[in-house]
Amino acid sequence: MRVLEIDHPLVAHKLSVLRNRATHSSVFRQLADELVTLLAYEATRNVAVAPVQIETPVTTMTGTRLTNPKPMVVPILRAGLGMLDGLTRLLPTAEVGFLGMVRNDETLEVTTYANRLPDDLSGRQCFVLDPMLATGHTLIASCEYLHERGAKDITCVTLLCAPEGLKALEEQLDPAIDLTVVTAAIDEKLDEKGYIVPGLGDAGDRLFGVVD
Ligand SMILES: O=P(O)(O)OC[C@H]1O[C@H](OP(=O)(O)OP(=O)(O)O)[C@H](O)[C@@H]1O
Numbered sequence: 001m002r003v004l005e006i007d008h009p010l011v012a013h014k015l016s017v018l019r020n021r022a023t024h025s026s027v028f029r030q031l032a033d034e035l036v037t038l039l040a041y042e043a044t045r046n047v048a049v050a051p052v053q054i055e056t057p058v059t060t061m062t063g064t065r066l067t068n069p070k071p072m073v074v075p076i077l078r079a080g081l082g083m084l085d086g087l088t089r090l091l092p093t094a095e096v097g098f099l100g101m102v103r104n105d106e107t108l109e110v111t112t113y114a115n116r117l118p119d120d121l122s123g124r125q126c127f128v129l130d131p132m133l134a135t136g137h138t139l140i141a142s143c144e145y146l147h148e149r150g151a152k153d154i155t156c157v158t159l160l161c162a163p164e165g166l167k168a169l170e171e172q173l174d175p176a177i178d179l180t181v182v183t184a185a186i187d188e189k190l191d192e193k194g195y196i197v198p199g200l201g202d203a204g205d206r207l208f209g210v211v212d
């Protein structure tokens with residue numbers, strides 16, 4: 001498993017505004033969208049390409065294009081939905097699947113309420129979108145769903161990670177899965193309710209203004 005913590009002044013600035021409890025949902029959504037596009041530049045560094053013959057106005061040449069199979073983008077509902085445009089803006093040809101998962105506030109165990117994934121993902125580069133990697137339960141379950149369908153190359157784009165979640169992934173993830181986590185920051189710890197500290201609160205609620 002590789003973890004890339006992006007060190008860039010724009011990422012740091014936008015993340016600080018996002019974290020601020022005074023930032024309203026409309027600005028929160030805009031900043032999450034901008035941050036994902038900045039992180040996506042790094043997250044898509046290994047997207048598959050192939051040579052292609054093109055004609056410039058001056059001459060012919062061998063250029064580069066994205067190859068098939070198309071990348072698979074999987075936002076984890078609810079909060080992952082706030083990251084979808086930020087990635088598909090850079091990968092307009094990507095296919096999009098969906099997983100809806102929610103953490104029980106007491107047990108922190110994850111249940112799945114929506115699953116719209118193709119049956120066969122073998123050979124596909126998968127990009128999982130979820131702003132928070134806290135205990136890691138959600139991402140571990142998401143990777144298992146994708147791996148069951150044949151996916152091995154998974155990149156997860158998050159805004160914040162907790163060290164506890166990264167440790168859980170190291171210990172529990174199937175070693176056959178080649179996982180890269182791209183994040184704007186690795187925070188300090190989890191609190192007793194499983195929230196990331198200093199964090200940004202509940203990402204779904206911040207994005208959609210709903211207190212579940
Ligand atoms: O690493 P974990 O401990 O699994 O926590 C991370 C998950 O918690 C939040 O989702 P939540 O369950 O609050 O649902 P929501 O996205 O609909 O708010 C967040 O969006 C992640 O999916």
Ligand SMILES: O=c1cc[nH]c(=O)[nH]1
Nearest residue numbers: 134195196201202203
């Ligand atoms: O801090 C946290 C932890 C889990 N899920 C969130 O949305 N925020």
Ligand SMILES: [Mg+2]
Nearest residue numbers: 202204205212
């Ligand atoms: Mg929530």
